[in-house]
Each structure stands twice: as C-alpha cells, then as structure tokens.
Amino acid sequence: MATTAVASTSPSPFGHELRRRRTLRRVSQLELAVLAGTTQRHLSFVESGRSLPGRAMVVRLAEALGLTLRERNALLLKAGYAPAYAESPRDGAAIEPAMTALGSILTGHLPYPAVVAGARGELVLANEAFGVLTEGAAAHLLEPPVNVLRLALHPEGMAPRVVNLAAWGRHITQSVRARAAAHPDPELDALLAELSGYLPPGVVPGPDHLGFAVPLRLRTGDGELRLLTTLTSFATAVDVTLAELHLEAFLPADAESGELLRRREEARTGVGPEVSRSRRE
Incomplete structure (x- = not known):
C-alpha cells in the first residue's frame, strides 16, 4: 500500500x-x-x-x-545559530572602562550609599557609605558573594533595623516578581520564594509612601534614616555582563537624613563635606 x-x-x-x-x-x-x-x-x-x-x-x-x-x-x-552578544568577565579588559566609570559614580555619590549589583542581586561594587546599610548584619551575609536583596530582608541582615519592613520588603519582592515574570529564571524564582518568606503578613501600603515611592526607614546609631532609591542600567549595552548590571543609589528623603549621612561621612574621613567634595573632583 x-x-x-x-x-x-x-x-x-x-x-x-x-x-x-x-x-x-x-x-x-x-x-x-x-x-x-x-x-x-x-x-x-x-x-x-x-x-x-x-x-x-x-x-x-x-x-x-x-x-x-x-x-x-x-x-x-x-534556532541553531551562534550567540550574538559577548559575555565578558567582570574583571576583564573589555568592560574595564565601564567598571571604572561605575566606580567613579559610586565615589561621586558620597556621602550617600550606592551599590552596583547583578541580575539576581549579587553585589559587584559598593561605596564607603554602604556601611550604614550593613551595620549589625551577620558575618555570613557579608561574605562573598554578597546578595544585596537577601541582605536587605534577612532577619540577620538589615531587617531588624527597618522600621517599615512590611511595606519596603513588599516593594522589593514585587520588583523581583515582576522581573521573574518577564524573564523566567529558576534561580530568581528560588530567591523570590526565600525573600517572601522573610516578610511579615498582611502588607498594606500606608502613610510611609511618598507619592509612588516607598522610602526605606532605617534605624542607625545616629538616628533614623529615610532613604529613596534610584536604579540605573546600561540601556545600550551589547555585552551580557554589562547589560545585567544596575546601579542602585540611595538618596535622603528629608533634610535630617541628608545631614545624618553627611556627618557620618565627615566622621569617616575626618574632613568636612566641602573638602571631601573638592578631593573627589
């Protein structure tokens, strides 16, 4: 047949x-x-x-x-084709100029904290003011590779000092969830499940919100800090490693927080803010 x-x-x-x-x-x-x-x-x-x-x-x-x-x-x-985009090591010569530029931005952001992190929150670079966020954190959370998302919400990390942990933590997990939904990644899913388990239940946005932003309210030995964050990335990067980096810069949400951070920087360097700024320039 x-x-x-x-x-x-x-x-x-x-x-x-x-x-x-x-x-x-x-x-x-x-x-x-x-x-x-x-x-x-x-x-x-x-x-x-x-x-x-x-x-x-x-x-x-x-x-x-x-x-x-x-x-x-x-x-x-x-589809059977070779990759189109290189993936350089973070300490490689190909992206050294970009890493140097990021380091300069971090220094220029002082006295405010700022970090550069990877796609899953892995810490790549941080400025000296980042110490205000890590005070009192367990040593195992500060051993490389440090994950800034885990550090932020872990009960042995920043969490005990975060006044508005429920609202701020929900802001973090929502951002991670949105990324995981758009860009499926088993490792990111596992991290999201871990982070969600650290948060208290019944989170409802309240008066802590500043417009559409959720400030971080952090207890320190010098008083309470209220910080907002901004995220910056290389939108036109053609290298996988560089494209996955983002810079998170913290900014004071009020004058008192700005003054507190300036005093801390002066105590650390032993010089006033104007002298410190001129040295950076």
Missing part, C-alpha cells in the same frame, strides 16, 4: 520557545510580526516548525519581545 508523506507540523525547539516567550508577554502573533517587520503568516510557520527564520530575524524577534541579551543568545542557540 502506498503511503503519503505529510509535512510535520510539530513545533521546532525554536518555534516552541518563541511561542512560549510571546505568550508570556501577552503579545499576539500579529503584534509580534508587526514589531519584527515580518508577516503573521511567516511567524505562524516559524512557531509551527514549518519554517526556520534567518539569524537576523531571530535577533529582530528577540528585540521585539524585549528579551535580555542573555535570553537573545539563548534564542539564537535554539
């Missing part, structure tokens, strides 16, 4: 992964096709396994989905 060959419609590993990431971001085939500069029909063929896109199209699809550089490399590998 003669048989008829039927083309397989089973998704390829690439097609399956593309559909998974598209669904995760709630983007329709038509929307993704428009964003990537192709047709819905072609995208349908790609997801079903009937067509394999070229390397440039894979990159365009990854960009259209807002994938990280690490995820873009993974998608290229699924």
